[in-house]
Amino acid sequence: MSAAEDDIRTLTPEPDALGERLDRWLAAQCPDLSRSRCKALIEAGALSVDGAALTDPSAKLREGVYQLHVPAPEPASPRPEALPLDILFEDDHLIVVNKAAGMTVHPAAGAWTGTLVHALLHHCAGSLSGVGGVMRPGIVHRLDKDTSGVMVAAKSDAAHQGLSEQFAAHEAERAYIAFTRGAPKPRQGRIETRLGRSDHDRKKIAVLPEHSKAGKHAVTNYETLSVYGQVPGASVGTPVAARVACRLETGRTHQIRVHMAHIACPLLGDPLYGKGRGGVLAKLDDGKVFRDFSRQALHAAVLGFVHPVSGETLRFETDLPADMARLQGFLETL
Structure with a gap:
């Protein structure tokens, strides 16, 4: 999406609203956005007052001119990308890879492309487990973007459930x-x-x-x-x-x-x-x-x-x- 499609909103608080919690006030001003969405936007630095970014949703509302930057919607689901993978093992149910440092595991703010999920979608050609949700198909556990090493992803729902149970029980x-x-x-x-x-x-x-x-x-x-x-x-x-x-x-x-x-x-x-x-x-x-x-x-x-x-x-x-x-x-x- 281009920056032209982003939504920039300018808001000025009424005097009687001063002192309110920031995310609560913002949600009231933007009925199309949930409070949790407003909170996430603030934490991401999308709200500023008089040009200074705000990142604490619990901060008190003060005088000034507020500007909210609402990013344009991202694609509903990640698209396959032909990215290199170091595959250690693969069968019909799971795939084990040696993740390179610098690769984000799944799409999120600031990383809507080039993730391990995008690479797996291409390599596995639609055979990833959907249990992890639209943005995290097949993902059972994560590594930080700049941490390298071994990861397993599920290709079938049965594998996803079984692996998740092992990780939850600390058996892996x-x-x-x-x-x-x-x-x-x-x-x-x-x-x-x-x-x-x-x-x-x-x-x-x-x-x-x-x-x-x-x-x-x-x-x-x-x-x-x-x-x-x-x-x-x-x-x-x-x-x-x-x-x-x-x-x-x-x-x-x-x-x-x-x-x-x-x-x-x-x-x-x-x-x-x-x-x-x-x-x-x-x-x-x-x-x-x-x-x-x-x-x-x-x-x-x-x-x-x-x-x-x-x-x-x-x-x-x-x-x-x-x-x-x-x-x-x-x-x-x-």
Whole structure:
């Protein structure tokens, strides 16, 4: 859709409305939009006042001229696209792929084309399970856009149901390789928290208080496989970075990224939960290794499950992608 088809609305609040909750007021001004839709638009930065973007739906209405940008409707369903896929296994019921970093799993705001769903629709020629909905056919679990590694998608409804049950019961084996700033203390352990949307940054997931009724229970088991370098001036045994294996008991949004940052070992290259580009990553910009490592250093290395139709035990393991292998090679020189 072209920008000319977007809907730009200018709104000025009445004096007696000042102080109202922003999303409630906006929904009242735009009866064709639900309150949840208004809330999503605000969180996406589509509402501004006097030229300044607003992103908190619960903020209080204040004086000013408001402008709402309602994007033109996207196609009702994604269309097949001939995109390359690294296929590890495929039969009539499911397909296992090694997803490349940079590929979004399913269509969403800002990624209406070029997703794994588009690629699967083309490759599978209409044989994906519809259980996941119009925008997520066949999708049983997800990886972040910039996380690489093994994923399974369902081609039949029976496979979708069976796989979903295994993931919900935490019966699928999921192991990730991460490179972290510093090394975990202790070197092996279990991180168990509640995770939910951050009140301060809607793009982030945060660790919530244990007694919180919000969020979801999340468990990550980790083991430090290697440590690299020594932080100058720090006590002996304070590594610059580490290679860590993480095994999931639950699969929450950004779980490993948030949990490792929570124990003061953010993933190298993580633009959301990391601590800037100083230290280790600054040395990667000298051109001798590669210009930049701008994604989180996280790879879904292992996926194991029981085939939901045949009953066969399947397990897939992939090597580090080229960029993470180069990163490891650099770390080994520290």
